[in-house]
Amino acid sequence: MKETNYHHGDLRNTLIENGIELINAEGIGGFSLRKVAARCGVSHAAPYSHFKDVQELLAAMADHVTSRFTESLQRSIDGDYVPQKAMNRLGTAYIAFFQQHPAYFPFLFFHSGIRIQVDGEVEGEPPYPPFAVFRETGMRLFRSQGLPEQMDDKMLLAFWSLVHGVASLLSSSGIRYSGDWQEVWQTILQSGGNVHENDRT
Structure with a gap:
């Protein structure tokens, strides 16, 4: 049994974090x-003081990662930044979040069941909060550059592909890189990865 140390009263978060590791390792099956509970080194009954069943734990895991991801992205753009600089900072925060929590990436995009509608919204379903921050920041940039609205989705996908690609690579257990992933991101920006060719930072 894996021994896991946690502060009294923090069992809920310990179950969530270990749940993320478990589902990444073994899948939903x-x-x-x-x-x-075994991974946390607690009794089999202990999780039921926080979650009524496995579905409730899964939902809590998704909410946990989503709220932390949203907060990280929002915090990166809080302040008086010009649109291009805000978008670049958002990309930096996106990568940094998964550098700090690499287990969150496979869980979020392969096991959590999230749905992200890039071009518009799903009727009756609120937009995924981290992507809502991402999209709003992109729209602000595109309008500041006078881009036609019909280009919005393609431009947003282009930028997201760059930043998400770096996050995917650094989160992959089979990929080893001894350098600094943030320097990779900065190289992308310097080589034309900005949403607009003019650096308006």
Whole structure:
């Protein structure tokens, strides 16, 4: 049994973090409250003081990562930044978040069940909060540059592909790189990865 130290009263977050690691390692078919409890070094009954069933734990895991991701992105653009600089800072924060929490990337994009509608919104379904921050920042940049609205989705996807690609690489367990991933991102920006060719920082 894996021994996990946690502060009294923090079992809920410990279950969430270990749940993320477990589902990444074994997939949904190998996921259960009993296995998560074993990873935490607590009794099989302990998780039920926080979650009524495995679905509630899964939902809490998704909410946990989503709220932290949204907060990180929003914090990166808080302040009086010109649109291009805000977009670049958002990309830096996106990568930094998954550098700090590499297990979150495979969980979020392969196991959490999130849906992101790039071109518009799904009726009756609120936009995914981190992407809403990303999209709003992109729209502000595109309008400041006078780009036609019909280009919005393609431009947003182009920028997202760059930053998400770096995050995907650094989060992949089979990929080793001894350099600084943020320097990779800065190289992309310097070589034309800005949404507009003119650097308005």
